Amino acid sequence: MNFWNGIDRLRGMTGQRITDLLGDAERNASLRAQAGPFLFDLSKTSLTQEALDLLLELAADVPSRRNAMFAGQRINTTEDRAVLHTALRGTEPVPVDGEDVMPGVRETLDRMRAFAEDVRDGTFRGKGGAITDVVNIGIGGSDLGPAMATLALAPWHDGPRCHFVSNVDGADWAETAKGLDPATTLVIVASKTFTTIETLTNARTARHWMAQAVPDPGTQFAALSSAEDKTTDFGIDPTRVFGFEDWVGGRYSVWGPIGLSLMIAVGPDAFDAFLRGAREMDDHFRTAPLARNLPVLLALQGIWHNQVCGYPTRAILPYDNRLARLPAYLQQLEMESNGKAVTLAGDPLPGPAGPVVWGEPGTNGQHAFYQLIHQGKTPVPCEFMVAARGQEPELDHHHRLLIANCLAQSEALLKGRSHAEARAIIADRFSGEELERQAAHRVFPGDRPSTTLIYPALTPEVLGGILALYEHRVFVEGVMLGINSFDQWGVELGKELATSLGPLVEGEDASAKDASTQALLGQLLDWRA
Numbered sequence: 001m002n003f004w005n006g007i008d009r010l011r012g013m014t015g016q017r018i019t020d021l022l023g024d025a026e027r028n029a030s031l032r033a034q035a036g037p038f039l040f041d042l043s044k045t046s047l048t049q050e051a052l053d054l055l056l057e058l059a060a061d062v063p064s065r066r067n068a069m070f071a072g073q074r075i076n077t078t079e080d081r082a083v084l085h086t087a088l089r090g091t092e093p094v095p096v097d098g099e100d101v102m103p104g105v106r107e108t109l110d111r112m113r114a115f116a117e118d119v120r121d122g123t124f125r126g127k128g129g130a131i132t133d134v135v136n137i138g139i140g141g142s143d144l145g146p147a148m149a150t151l152a153l154a155p156w157h158d159g160p161r162c163h164f165v166s167n168v169d170g171a172d173w174a175e176t177a178k179g180l181d182p183a184t185t186l187v188i189v190a191s192k193t194f195t196t197i198e199t200l201t202n203a204r205t206a207r208h209w210m211a212q213a214v215p216d217p218g219t220q221f222a223a224l225s226s227a228e229d230k231t232t233d234f235g236i237d238p239t240r241v242f243g244f245e246d247w248v249g250g251r252y253s254v255w256g257p258i259g260l261s262l263m264i265a266v267g268p269d270a271f272d273a274f275l276r277g278a279r280e281m282d283d284h285f286r287t288a289p290l291a292r293n294l295p296v297l298l299a300l301q302g303i304w305h306n307q308v309c310g311y312p313t314r315a316i317l318p319y320d321n322r323l324a325r326l327p328a329y330l331q332q333l334e335m336e337s338n339g340k341a342v343t344l345a346g347d348p349l350p351g352p353a354g355p356v357v358w359g360e361p362g363t364n365g366q367h368a369f370y371q372l373i374h375q376g377k378t379p380v381p382c383e384f385m386v387a388a389r390g391q392e393p394e395l396d397h398h399h400r401l402l403i404a405n406c407l408a409q410s411e412a413l414l415k416g417r418s419h420a421e422a423r424a425i426i427a428d429r430f431s432g433e434e435l436e437r438q439a440a441h442r443v444f445p446g447d448r449p450s451t452t453l454i455y456p457a458l459t460p461e462v463l464g465g466i467l468a469l470y471e472h473r474v475f476v477e478g479v480m481l482g483i484n485s486f487d488q489w490g491v492e493l494g495k496e497l498a499t500s501l502g503p504l505v506e507g508e509d510a511s512a513k514d515a516s517t518q519a520l521l522g523q524l525l526d527w528r529a
């Protein structure tokens with residue numbers, strides 16, 4: 001069946017109350033699945049067994065497309081590239097154009113390990129002695145993955161301090177550099193293309209800063225890039241350049257060289273465990289039946305909520321403070337991958353692809369935007385996640401509260417509060433019309449969807465599994481929508497225009513620009529004068 005005809009049929013299956021559906025034990029069991037250390041529950045959604053069956057039918061192409069991806073076929077057809085970030089954490093041979101890519105992957109990983117060990121044990125030294133600080137300069141996928149994962153795995157962090165500079169705003173570099181000694185700092189320039197203006201601007205500033213204390217600053221630089229010629233031009237010795245192929249997309253790149261700062265922070269063994277956790281999720285994605293397959297189920301509820309129910313956003317709500325950067329990481333992963341408007345064939349998509357993804361860790365979000373989640377007009381499907389145990393056994397009472405809050409939020413979204421219940425709560429304080437008015441403000445519509453992912457503890461393996469789960473979710477949604485999840489042409493126009501505006505900010509004639517831009521630029525230049 002055509003996907004969009006299926007979506008039309010599914011629209012006729014909406015509207016059932018979640019609380020009623022939860023009375024069906026068989027349906028609940030279909031909407032709860034396990035893989036490795038994860039249990040994923042999507043029974044608190046309005047998905048019925050019938051709707052799930054139809055969604056699974058619409059996912060019929062997923063196994064063949066998935067196999068094509070893992071086999072190294074060029075499924076990124078607008079850039080004519082294979083999509084093989086899974087090879088970075090894989091063990092099996094993968095041929096691209098008849099040549100196995102795995103020996104190259106292993107060699108780079110071995111070089112990364114050796115370098116990371118050298119930095120960690122002081123064999124690699126700065127002008128002023130052992131490296132105390134590492135600054136990763138990169139943006140987008142060359143920043144979000146290692147920054148997010150380094151924070152997530154803080155309990156494993158026993159290497160030098162790690163800092164992440166991404167924004168071209170000089171404030172980012174300046175605030176980071178404040179506490180650093182250039183003589184004991186290693187700068188890692190992370191850029192697949194080595195052309196990204198933000199990264200190169202920050203890298204040149206860092207090199208200038210380093211030169212104050214290190215006569216040959218390039219000796220305290222490393223690069224993570226596919227463009228070795230450009231890294232050499234920049235002055236970085238090839239022995240400290242870690243390359244990767246065009247079949248690794250930026251937002252999928254934390255598993256290889258882009259993860260070097262993470263590896264230096266937590267050590268090669270913990271990094272291996274991170275890769276192993278992702279590989280286990282890959283194996284699950286490749287072998288579990290679609291109806292028991294976590295990434296597939298996560299994707300099907302995504303399609304159900306966005307394309308079928310028409311909810312325009314989804315919230316990522318980790319009840320884990322160390323996953324504070326996960327929503328931002330998943331924003332790039334999901335929105336850069338599936339924020340598209342045409343099919344693989346270039347035809348306009350008949351419906352939306354890719355919701356707005358946002359979020360914050362619980363419990364902080366509860367005291368900020370949960371008001372809208374509970375009582376706003378538009379439902380926001382919430383993706384909760386929480387560990388059974390925290391990393392601070394001595395603070396387990398905090399963790400018990402964290403779990404209670406996480407479960408309480410999904411329960412509150414589900415149950416809501418009726419007008420009669422609201423009235424009963426305040427009946428001793430108000431009466432008559434005022435009671436009705438006050439009660440109306442205390443009504444929660446309820447019947448709001450959420451999913452919950454639980455795991456024993458946030459370890460390197462579990463983090464790897466969570467990221468791979470979401471990567472494959474994006475893939476499944478992309479296949480079902482018939483789009484290319486692996487290009488990002490939408491970021492190009494802004495980059496081109498920024499280049500053209502550069503000279504105008506220097507004062508060149510702006511008359512070719514639109515009236516709004518001219519007026520804004522004119523005022524900015526006045527204030528700069």
Ligand SMILES: O=P(O)(O)OC[C@H]1O[C@](O)(CO)[C@@H](O)[C@@H]1O
Pocket residue numbers: 139140141142190191192193194195196199250251336488491
């Ligand atoms: O690693 P690079 O080439 O500097 O690119 C950084 C980021 O820029 C983008 O190409 C576009 O924003 C992302 O996909 C990528 O992660």
